[in-house]
Amino acid sequence: xxxxxxxxxxxxxxxxxxxxxxxxxxxxxxxxxxxxxxxxxxxxxxxxxxxxxxxxxxxxxxxxxxxxxxxxxxxxxxxxxxxxxxxxxxxxxxxxxxxxxxxxxxxxxxxxxxxxxxxxxxxxxxxxxxxxxxxxxxxxxxxxxxxxxxxxxxxxxxxxxxxxxxxxxxxxxxxxxxxxxxxxxxxxxxxxxxxxxxxxxxxxxxxxxxxxxxxxxxxxxxxxxxxxxxxxxxxxxxxxxxxxxxxxxxxxxxxxxxxxxxxxxxxxxxxxxxxx
Amino acid sequence: xxxxxxxxxxxxxxxxxxxxxxxxxxxxxxxxxxxxxxxxxxxxxxxxxxxxxxxxxxxxxxxxxxxxxxxxxxxxxxxxxxxxxxxxxxxxxxxxxxxxxxxxxxxxxxxxxxxxxxxxxxxxxxxxxxxxxxxxxxxxxxxxxxxxxxxxxxxxxxxxxxxxxxxxxxxxxxxxxxxxxxxxxxxxxxxxxxxxxxxxxxxxxxxxxxxxxxxxxxxxxxxxxxxxxxxxxxxxxxxxxxxxxxxxxxxxxxxxxxxxxxxxxxxxxxxxxxxx
Numbered sequence: 001x002x003x004x005x006x007x008x009x010x011x012x013x014x015x016x017x018x019x020x021x022x023x024x025x026x027x028x029x030x031x032x033x034x035x036x037x038x039x040x041x042x043x044x045x046x047x048x049x050x051x052x053x054x055x056x057x058x059x060x061x062x063x064x065x066x067x068x069x070x071x072x073x074x075x076x077x078x079x080x081x082x083x084x085x086x087x088x089x090x091x092x093x094x095x096x097x098x099x100x101x102x103x104x105x106x107x108x109x110x111x112x113x114x115x116x117x118x119x120x121x122x123x124x125x126x127x128x129x130x131x132x133x134x135x136x137x138x139x140x141x142x143x144x145x146x147x148x149x150x151x152x153x154x155x156x157x158x159x160x161x162x163x164x165x166x167x168x169x170x171x172x173x174x175x176x177x178x179x180x181x182x183x184x185x186x187x188x189x190x191x192x193x194x195x196x197x198x199x200x201x202x203x204x205x206x207x208x209x210x211x212x213x214x215x216x217x218x219x220x221x222x223x224x225x226x227x228x229x230x231x232x233x234x235x236x237x238x239x240x241x242x243x244x245x246x247x248x249x250x251x252x253x254x255x256x257x258x259x260x261x262x263x264x265x266x267x268x269x270x271x272x273x274x275x276x
Numbered sequence: 277x278x279x280x281x282x283x284x285x286x287x288x289x290x291x292x293x294x295x296x297x298x299x300x301x302x303x304x305x306x307x308x309x310x311x312x313x314x315x316x317x318x319x320x321x322x323x324x325x326x327x328x329x330x331x332x333x334x335x336x337x338x339x340x341x342x343x344x345x346x347x348x349x350x351x352x353x354x355x356x357x358x359x360x361x362x363x364x365x366x367x368x369x370x371x372x373x374x375x376x377x378x379x380x381x382x383x384x385x386x387x388x389x390x391x392x393x394x395x396x397x398x399x400x401x402x403x404x405x406x407x408x409x410x411x412x413x414x415x416x417x418x419x420x421x422x423x424x425x426x427x428x429x430x431x432x433x434x435x436x437x438x439x440x441x442x443x444x445x446x447x448x449x450x451x452x453x454x455x456x457x458x459x460x461x462x463x464x465x466x467x468x469x470x471x472x473x474x475x476x477x478x479x480x481x482x483x484x485x486x487x488x489x490x491x492x493x494x495x496x497x498x499x500x501x502x503x504x505x506x507x508x509x510x511x512x513x514x515x516x517x518x519x520x521x522x523x524x525x526x527x528x529x530x531x532x533x534x535x536x537x538x539x540x541x542x543x544x545x546x547x548x549x550x551x552x
Contacts, residue, residue, distance in 0.1 A: 103406055124400025127444055130379055154463050162451050168403055171447060171459075175438050178463040180470070183447075187430050187454040194456070197469070 003248050007144050007255030014143075014262040018269055019056040029272035030059035031089040031115060031264075032081050036074065037067030037097045041229040045257075046093060052261045058268055061087070067097045071105070078108040088272040089115030091264075094165055112274055115267045118164065127172040133267055137225055138169050140259035141202060142177075144250055150200075150221060153178035158194045160184045160211065160237070161204035166225050170202065191215070203237035213241040220245075224252040279524050283420050283531030290419075290538040294545055295332040305548035306335035307365040307391060307540075308357050312350065313343030313373045317505040321533075322369060328537045334544055337363070343373045347381070354384040364548040365391030367540075370441055388550055391543045394440065402448040409543055413442045413501055414449055416535035417478060420526055426476075426497060429454030434470045436460045436487065436513070437480035442501050446478065467491070479513035489517040499526040503533070 022029060031053065033046055046062065053060035065074055081087045090113045096102050106118050114122050117133035125132035134142070145152060157174050161167040162185040174181045182198070184191045195201045195215045203211045206226035216222050224236035236252035243249050250256065298305060307329065309322055322338065329336035341350055357363045366389045372378050382394050390398050393409035401408035410418070421428060433450050437443040438461040450457045458474070460467045471477045471491045479487045482502035492498055500512035512528035519525050526532065 103404060120400035120404055120406065121397040122400065123403050124396035124398065127399050127403055127448075128379060128396055128440060130396065154465050164404060168448075168451070172403075172444075175444070175459060175461070178461075180458065180460050180464040182456065182458040182470075183451060184456050185451070185454075188456040189430050193473070194458075 003243060003246065005144060005148055005248060005250045005255060007140065007250065007259040010143065010147050011258040011262040014259070014266060015052060015056055018058075018262070018265045021269055022057040025272070027086070028057060028059045029088050029268055030061065030086055031091065031268045031271075032061040032063060032087050033091045033093060034063045034065070034074065034077065035093045036065045036069065036100060039093075039095075040232075041227060041234070042093045044229065044234065048257070048261050049264055052265055053268075056265055058265060059086075071100060074100075074105060075108050078105065082108075082110045082113060085275075087113065088275060089113055089268040091116050094118075113271055115264065115271050116165070117169065117267070123164075123169060123172075126169055129172070129176045133270060134173065135165055135169050136260045136263035136267055137166050137204075137256065138173055139263040139267070140256055141170065141223060141225065141250075142173055143263070144223075144255060144259060145200075145221075152200075155179050155199040156182070156197060157200045157202065158182045158184060158198035159202050159204065160191060160195070161206075161226060163204060166204035170204070205237055207237060208235045209239035210237045211242060212239045213245045216242060216245060216247055218246050219248070221248045221250070223250040223256070225256050227252050227257070279519060279522065281420060281424055281524060281526045281531060283416065283526065283535040286419065286423050287534040287538040290535070290542060291328065291332055294334075294538070294541045297545055298333040301333075301548070303362070304333060304335045305364050305544055306337065306362055307367065307544045307547075308337040308339060308363050309367045309369060310339045310341070310350065310353065311369045312341045312345065312376060315369075315371075316508075317503060317510070318369045318371075320505065320510065324533070324537050325540055328541055329544075332541055334541060335362075347376060350376075350381060351384050354381065358384075358386045358389060361551075363389065364551060365389055365544040367392050370394075389547055391540065391547050392441070393445065393543070399440075399445060399448075402445055405448070405452045409546060410449065411441055411445050412536045412539035412543055413480075413532065414445050415539040415543070416532055417446065417499060417501065417526075418449055418453075419539070420499075420531060420535060421476075421497075428476075431455045431475040432458070432473060433476040433478065434458045434460060434474035435478050435480065436467060436471070437482075437502060439480060442480035446480070481513050483513060484511045485515035486513045487518060488515045489521045489523075492518060492521060492523055494522045495524075496521075497524045497526070499532070500528040501532050503528050 117135045157179045200221045202223045204225040224238035226237045393411045433455045476497045478499045480501040500514035502513045
């Protein structure tokens, strides 16, 4: 369909750029991913990242802890990775099982290795409009819009979802680009009233088909970032009927997911370049 | 007029509470305010803070640098204050003259003395929903709404202005309270389309009378935070005709300004209590 923007090509280009850069490195860049407990969607995404790292030459380390592992054990592993000169980026796969203090764990990562841009200081830098590491998913949305010459300045953008990995950091990026931003979430009484007026709708909830065709105006740009998994199949926030509405649609699985993986590689390289 | 919420009484109560707390301190809490260059509005506000500090027993230090002073001189003063055990809070009066790197200066303040909550790490903590120092003006808005039993959860709130002292940190606070938040600013093409649907409009631009009565719906709550000064008189963002619209109005000079001063005292006390 010609009203679907496909991010795969862009992701391949970025991956190739990263690969070429790495060819020039004496010591290979290395990234560590920490997972706690089982989560099918998390594992799928980690596998995508691992495969991509292998393709471009980033050394990939994977630490999986059982649900129930003490927080101290995980904190000690993070500290060990902080102090390891051969680890350039550290990522904790979210969401963690509820009993863990996500913020404490995230903020144990030293700033220069925060490959996902989620420590308080990096989030704050982003909100203040300073140069910092931008979360991969947010970077992929921004890249796709820029690649397709979609201007953000003066546009009405509605974000659905106020999560810490996409919704919240996205606010900062969009404001810095001059968009008018509305954030809807589970407490919003009438999401449709907001989305129906938006030039761009970005949905990051992980609720299947939450954005239906009656919720978006004609010619709107609709971006699905959130994902869920059902019977091994990845689904996203955008109902397929939205495509019939003459909207431009960016789907999670086709575009945002592969691009987010490429941006993760790029962020790893950024951490590698920034190391002291 | 009975549709004006007056914050003065609340500000007096808070000031009294701070005063009582300070009576129990062997070493007096102390706050340092740094100003660079001349600015009539800044000087007015600094004077209000100084007077309030004197009333409650906070030791007030004021450092004024001429416009043109080297950034290094100012940075060295901040570092000196960081290391001074008898200084609990440090505030740089914004805006600075344009040639100064505001972010670098702000981030020189150590986190525990950041009385205005504007270092990157404090801004990030706020966005992540963590306990932190909240900028005084933002705290005063939140307090006034709570004092008057105005629920934020599920409400449509439009912020006009995306500045770093009010607009941006306010987003985090409102999202944490469950409001749906829209941020309009100088790039927004049609501010009125947004404000007209809002349950609560918060204007933080410093542009005189930018919010007019045709821009707000009946029974909306309209809060003026931004100020400007004309012939020695402080004016705010809300046109007086908004009062005729059956809206509930919170004016900057009557409510937000005195409450912000009280919150500054409270934040100083918080820094004092947090010191190691």
